[in-house]
Amino acid sequence: MLLVEVNDLHQGYRGKPVIQGVSLTLEAGAFGLLGPNGAGKSTLLRSLATASRPTSGALRLFGRDVRTLKELRAARREIGYLPQSFAYPADFTVTDFVRHCAWLREVPRSDITKAAAEAIERVELQGQASTPLRKLSGGMLRRAGIAQAIAGRPTLIILDEPTTGLDPHQRVRFRELVRDLAQDSCVLLSTHLVEDVAHTCARMGVLYEGTLRFVGPPAELQALSTADAPGDTPLERGYATALGAPSLQDRAGAK
Numbered sequence: 001m002l003l004v005e006v007n008d009l010h011q012g013y014r015g016k017p018v019i020q021g022v023s024l025t026l027e028a029g030a031f032g033l034l035g036p037n038g039a040g041k042s043t044l045l046r047s048l049a050t051a052s053r054p055t056s057g058a059l060r061l062f063g064r065d066v067r068t069l070k071e072l073r074a075a076r077r078e079i080g081y082l083p084q085s086f087a088y089p090a091d092f093t094v095t096d097f098v099r100h101c102a103w104l105r106e107v108p109r110s111d112i113t114k115a116a117a118e119a120i121e122r123v124e125l126q127g128q129a130s131t132p133l134r135k136l137s138g139g140m141l142r143r144a145g146i147a148q149a150i151a152g153r154p155t156l157i158i159l160d161e162p163t164t165g166l167d168p169h170q171r172v173r174f175r176e177l178v179r180d181l182a183q184d185s186c187v188l189l190s191t192h193l194v195e196d197v198a199h200t201c202a203r204m205g206v207l208y209e210g211t212l213r214f215v216g217p218p219a220e221l222q223a224l225s226t227a228d229a230p231g232d233t234p235l236e237r238g239y240a241t242a243l244g245a246p247s248l249q250d251r252a253g254a255k
């Protein structure tokens with residue numbers, strides 16, 4: 001089933017175009033979004049999370065046209081979202097924070113305690129469950145942010161640079177978590193780490209100046225790499241090749 005359908009989406013700030021005609025469909029599974037600083041990844045994810053309204057274009061989530069308030073509310077119950085930066089309520093404990101976010105998302109009252117505990121365990125913060133957020137390290141705070149996004153296992157989980165600040169062990173654990181969640185949810189994540197995508201995502205996109213330069217499996221991006229492209233791995237070289245080759249733009253629309 002198509003969970004996300006984006007057609008010719010445009011988005012910008014005060015008249016400045018940022019997302020310039022993105023079309024994309026997503027099913028259950030993990031999808032990784034790569035792109036240089038300022039490409040528009042966060043702007044696109046914010047639109048897909050319904051946190052901002054697109055300037056133009058169509059967005060359907062779970063088959064719903066989210067332009068009406070009723071459909072928007074229904075869709076939002078199914079979306080877990082970790083923004084790139086987050087105004088954390090510093091005095092909330094990890095448990096209170098995750099419970100609160102689950103409540104905002106209208107996770108049924110009777111499920112909240114279990115959903116929050118399970119999510120906290122999945123990010124290995126059970127030892128800090130009663131710790132106020134202000135006392136957490138940056139990486140732990142990021143994990144608390146991931147926990148609130150996955151609590152109750154929403155159908156669409158949008159994670160904007162989730163691995164920022166995670167130590168190598170936690171990054172590996174995170175990849176295991178994404179692989180597991182992606183079995184029945186759509187996990188859409190942005191990252192600057194190509195290995196996050198290589199090891200977790202069946203499909204990926206490369207965004208550059210607000211347009212998708214590539215959409216497809218990581219192996220296909222890797223296969224594009226030219227010998228002279230910069231990068232230490234074939235996927236990094238494929239990424240660099242996609243950024244430098246405007247002709248690949250057409251591929252995005254074709255998938």
Ligand SMILES: Nc1ncnc2c1ncn2[C@@H]1O[C@H](COP(=O)(O)OP(=O)(O)OP(=O)(O)O)[C@@H](O)[C@H]1O
Nearest residue numbers: 013014018035036037038039040041042043044084
């Ligand atoms: N709230 C805002 N108001 C005005 N311009 C913004 C705002 N947020 C982002 N922009 C601009 O939109 C463009 C895309 O930014 P965005 O954060 O979406 O890119 P990104 O690909 O996520 O970048 P990064 O990898 O650095 O996080 C940039 O030029 C940025 O300056």
